[in-house]
Amino acid sequence: MNWVDIGALDDIPQRGARVVKTAMGCVAVFRTRDDQVFATSDRCPHKGGPLSEGIVHGHKVTCPLHNWVFSLETGEAEGADEGQISTYSARVQDGRVYLDATELMKRSAA
Amino acid sequence: MRPRLVVIGAGMASGRALEHLFDAAPDAYDVTLFGSEPRGNYNRIMLSPVLSGEKTYEEIVTHDAEWYTEHGVTCRFGETVTRIDRDRKIVVTAKGETSYDKLIVATGSAPFIIPVPGKDLPGVMAYRDLDDVHKMLDAAEKPNPKAVVIGGGLLGLEAAAGLQMRGMKVTVLHLMGHLMERQLDPAAGYLLRKELEGRGIRVHCEAATKAILGEEKVEAVLLEDGTVYDADIVVMAAGIRPETRIATDAELEVERGIVVNDQMVTSDPDILAFGECVQHEGIVYGLVAPLYEMAKVAAKTLQGEDAAYRGSQTSTKLKVTGVDLFSAGDFADGDDRDEIVFRDPSRGVYKRLVLKENRLIGAVMYGDTQDGSWFFGLQKDGTDVAEMRDTLIFGPAFQGGASVDPMAAVAALPDEAEICGCNGVCKGQIVQAIQDGATDLGAMRAVTKASGSCGTCTGLVEQVLAVTLGDDFVLPTAQPVCGCTDLTHEDVRRLIKSQELKSMPAVMQELDWKTSCGCHVCRPALNFYLLADWPAEYRDDPQSRFVNERNHANIQKDGTYSVVPRMWGGLTNPRELRAIADAADKYNVPTVKVTGGQRIDLLGVKKEDLPRMWADLNAAGLVSGHAYSKGLRTVKTCVGKEHCRFGTQDSTGLGVKLEKRLWGSWTPHKVKLAVSGCPRNCAEATCKDVGIVCVDSGYEVSVGGAAGMDLKETEALAKVTSEQEAIDVTVAFVQLFRENAKYLDRPYKWLAKVGLDWVKARVVDDLAERQMLIERFDLSQSIYQKDPWAERANADAQHAMAPLANLTLEAAE
Secondary structure, eight states, X not given: XXXXXXXXXXXXXXXXXXXXXXXXXXXXXXXXXXXXXXEEESBOTTTOXXXXXXXXXXXXXXXXTTOOEEETTTOBBOTTOOOBOOEEOEEEXXXXXXEEHHHHHHHHHO | OOOEEEEEOOSHHHHHXXXXXXXXXXXXXXXXXXXXXXXXXXXXXXXXXXXXXXXXXHHHEEEOHHHHHHTTOEEEETOOEEEEETTTTEEEETTEEEEOSEEEEOOOEEEOOOOOTTTTSTTEEESSSHHHHHHHHHHHTSSSOEEEEEOOSHHHHHHHHHHHHTTOEEEEEESSSSTTXXXXXXXXXXXXXXXXXXXXXXXXXXXXXEEEEOSSSOOEEEETTSOEEEOSEEEEOSOEEEOOHHHHHTTOOBSSSEEEOTTSBOSSTTXXXXXTTEEETTBOOOSHHHHHHHHHHHHHHHTTOOOOOOOOOOEEEOOOTTOOEEEEEOOOOOTTEEEEEEEETTTTEEEEEEEETTEEXXXXXXXXXXXXXXXXXXXXXXXXXXXXXXXXXXXXXGGGGOOSOHHHXXXXXXXXXXXXXXXXEEHHHHHHHHHTTOOSHHHHHHHHOTXXXXXXXXXXXXXXXXXXXXXXXXXOOOOBSSTTOSOBHHHHHHHHHHTTOOSHHHHHHHTTOSSSSOOTTHHHHHHHHHHHHXXXXXXXXXXGSOHHHHHTSEEOTTSOEEEOBOOGGGOOOHHHHHHHHHHHHHTTOSEEEEOTTSOEEEEEEOXXXXXXXXXXXXXXXXXXXXXXXXXXXXXXXXXXXGTOSSOOSOHHHHHHHHHHHHTTOBOSSOEEEEEESSXXXXXXXXXSSEEEEEETTEEEEXXXXXXXXXXXXXXXXXXXXXXXXXXXXXXXXXHHXXXXXXXXXXXXXXXHHHOHHHHHXXXXXXXXXXXXXXXXXXXXXXXXOOOHHHHHOSHHHHHHHSOSEEOHHHHHO
């Protein structure tokens, strides 16, 4: 594990998201209403919609392009749709958000 | 000269009888109608939804003054008949005498006021007419209002539930051991009590009222057992009595009610009576179905035709939202009776059938009343149920090996099965009406009245339509907003207003949302409803907006955005064009396009460039065109009389004025306008949400056009002479749309639901209402008419739109 501080929790709106740039494209970092953070790939497997721009509800996000809904916890598409987004470890400590850089590097290697 | 028919009582019974009469013989009589209430006829059984805020008075009107006028009836509303002189064949009011050849007494019933000390104190009221409802609503507006309802019957409980929904602390006092004891057995009464108490309504059974206490007005109610309940109002709902005074004075035969024969004729052959004021075969009815059956017979009698009323069997439903309750017939215990009982405590379902000699004589259902009308049919027909006894309680779906499919159950119903209890419409009549061309619910209501009264059989009527029409019938969309709630958009809008819910958590809490923070379907809708209804109190929630509205630009398929500056009425100038060209260069815009609404679209902009681009365009005086919003988009124009040889008015100028007035307003869906300078209609105004066509004599305002998913021409709303009036009508229309439509319905869809006449009445005919709509619109604009670009073209926004962090280096290590 190689936790990297990527910013303050308050820089992400509640029920919203920000992106973090990586060598292999953007990772979306979500903050839910209960102040948990989740990191996933930012691309919807359907047509590549930016998930960070979707509406966040519960621990789910709805893609802004065609309303596919994904679980932020498992990355699985919900309902009738089939698909999977990658999820990454994220945590909050003392008001700061951390992602695991090792894991993100594996992503770029894969 | 035509014979003169005088009608005393402008209620549901006489309204229905006149309807039948005019349908069959429009010119048979010269009709004069007297009604004590200062208004036309409304559906009295729907007062409870008005009280609770789920319906408005306008929605329950069945015959307004216009209807009576159209049918040539002389209306004397607010004028009470004090005497009938049978010898001279006249009726007497304070204003004089009116003679008749035939007379109808349809005086209905009066609430029973229990004779206790204090019953005349201000604040003690009955629950009978619209004035009573208004008094209750006034009381509900005071701080911490408390109400005591005396009577735990149908009426009392509807009043209690309505008052509770209006925010009052309600106590129900009931003399008997359980609620609605005439319709329910103790077990169903218990479930009902539990449900009401769960909503915070206090229920006190075996409560004998001793006195109503208070000095100048009601303060409390004292019971025989010494209990005292504080009260700002006391609603007496302890029963009704036939209103027979005028008949008694005229020496007609009166017992408990005015005595009538099978033809609805009283002891005087020229006087008919029907409804709640009469007694037929020793029975007095207090429900709507028998009253309608009587009205039908009375209309025949008036035409000199043979018809006979043979009495009614009645069933009851309680009109309290969320309470499913059905009761019909006799369910008392007895040695000669068997009963079948089904209980499912976890679902709160209870059903009990009472059988006598293998025939159903009574049914009580709580929690699941779907099969009520089927049981009622068995009961009315005296069907021998011996064969299906084992599975009887599971309803029609389980009989004869049929599947559990409700459609199959409806298909299996015989033609005589009653579908609409209020109006006595059976399946055969509905099927006949379908074959005659009534293929949707609205037409069905117009032709047969089925489901047009209390509405609880709407689902059943739709099922009959679906079964009969097969694939040609599409079930109408009275669907819940989304999976987070069982309420429809319309329900939610009404409840937000009536319960004064002013924040999203309040809505979700009070309306029992099933999810913790909604979903992408309900949140944008709620955000709009709250913002439209409470512009001053509600704070917009960006996280409940679709990405376009959050980022003030249209997201494209590749995740870039398109930017559209506003060009008022389609006008621009070289300076603006230069600024747009410069921005296109500076931010590497690959595509520049003119839109269908006469604006310029800059496509392919990166999100992080948006704030700086807005700042640049702002500097040249350009503001956001809201090309992304559920709000005003564009006002398309032609050049009008300024340049065009055919133009009759300054259509471009009017377009600019309209756009400046309406921009920045959020609406249920996008709104597009156009103004054409002459009927050649170069701005294509007649396929817009609001289109104005200028003509020599003024302005033709039409609404409800569409050129998207559907193609539809506008319908004329108003023709006005001044530009100001054209603007006023447009603004009022947009505000009415904002206040009433379902989120994501364009005006044409909304108009199809409410009807153009309803809109005209408010926006065109009623000037006071128009003015109020405009004022409410302007209030909202004082808060929301802001250029989002100016607000967000700053360093904070730039920061928020940029990536939170850049890990490209670390990942590359």
